[in-house]
Amino acid sequence: MIEVNLFLDESDIFQDxxxxxxxxxYLMHNSIIGASVFSALMxxxxxxxxxxxKKIGNVDENPIMILFVDEEEKVQQVLVHLKEVVNQxxxxxxxxxxx
Numbered sequence: 282m283i284e285v286n287l288f289l290d291e292s293d294i295f296q297d298x299x300x301x302x303x304x305x306x307y308l309m310h311n312s313i314i315g316a317s318v319f320s321a322l323m324x325x326x327x328x329x330x331x332x333x334x335k336k337i338g339n340v341d342e343n344p345i346m347i348l349f350v351d352e353e354e355k356v357q358q359v360l361v362h363l364k365e366v367v368n369q370x371x372x373x374x375x376x377x378x379x380x
Contacts, residue, residue, distance in 0.1 A: 282350055282351070282376070282378065283352070283353045283374060284349075284375050284377040285349050285350070285363075285373070286347070286348050286373045286374075287347040287363065287367050287372050288324075288344065288345070288346050288370045288373075289370035290342045290343070290345065290370075291320070291342040292342040300366055304366060304367075305318060305347070307362065307363070307366075311355070312355075314352075315351075316348065316350075317348050318346070319346045319347075320345055321343060321345070326344075350377055356374070360372070360374075
């Protein structure tokens with residue numbers, strides 16, 4: 282099993298849809314075993330800009346993480362397209378054990 286984490290911003294758009302919604306539908310369409318979307322309280326990326334969306338008067342977007350798992354072959358197939366969708370975010374991959 283492989284676990285993939287996609288890091289992006291809530292405001293990211295792909296094909297006129299919120300990127301996280303597009304990705305979840307894409308994963309479902311490709312019969313990925315399981316996926317979840319998580320909204321972060323705070324975060325920063327390579328630009329070291331702290332996103333703190335709950336701060337009063339702040340207009341920052343929420344950092345989002347999508348986690349999904351499946352067999353390595355299926356993960357590699359969907360990653361080809363997901364790398365195009367998450368062009369400014371981060372994708373991490375690690376081995377996972379199903380228990």
